[in-house]
Amino acid sequence: MVEYFLSLNPLVQALIAGTFCWGMNALGAGSIFLVRTFNQKMMDGILGFAGGVMIAASFWSLLEPSIAMSEGGPVPVWVPAVTGFLLGGFAIRGLDAVLPHLHIGAPLKEAEGIPSKWRRSTLLISAMTMHNIPEGLAVGVAFGAVALGMPEATMAGAIALAVGIGIQNFPEGMAVSAPLHRDGMPKWKAFNYGQLSAVVEPIFAVLGALLVIVAQPVLPYALSFAAGAMIFVVIEEVIPESHRNGNADFATMGGMIGFAVMMTLDVALG
Secondary structure (H helix, E strand, O other): HEEEHHOOOOOHHHHHHHHHHHHHHHHHHHHHHHOOOOOHHHHHHHHHHHHHHHHHHHHHHHHHHHHHHHOOOOOHHHHHHHHHHHHHHHHHHHHHHHHHHHOOOHHHHOOEEOOOOOOOHHHHHHHHHHHHHHHHHHHHHHHHHHHOOOOOOHHHHHHHHHHHHHHHHHHHHHHHHHHHHHHHHHHHHHHHHHHHHOHHHHHHHHHHHHHHHHHHHHHHHHHHHHHHHHHHHHHHHHHHHOOOOOOOOHHHHHHHHOOOOOOOOHHOOO
């Protein structure tokens, strides 16, 4: 099975990895069929865990390779990493400013983006979709880098990134479906909404891989762009949401554990 995966076209590999991440999100969303109620403190710890994974992945899987690939290039080694990182943050900030969305646990009056008449469920999905775009992009860029034969990019590292993001997608699926069900939505419908938020991941995984394969010089910028986008989401969305209900210390410890798990995956496999 492993040999077969390694023999596949890089775009297909990215598609499979992105679909795995989407599937983990769906599994998390499907947990509402097994659990009657969700403890808010545990949910906040899970969100913190997801944030820790994203922070670790941003450095170990994206920024560090971006810096390494820039050595000996036509510009100072820090330029691609800093430029891409800031562009990634600005891109998500621009999307955040125009796309109607609502963060988990926030009242409807705190909806952000262009004013709309979207329902609460649609606004929640919109927020999580925006969250999942940089994750899919990061996975695709990692597999694209491997396809180019860059010594700083390894198949094990790309797989570790996909596994790490998949792991943190499980609680993200729960974080969408659980509050929707708690607000009165039937379980099956809440599950559908929960898994729908991650459908963009395989799409952007393929787009990310295609981008770096077609335009190899942008690879260091693409890696750091995905890192900047993810860090923006963590600071602007994940951490504040995990602290909203007074469980800041528990959520912070969840973040520490998530960081340690992702760092271990990347260092051990990469």
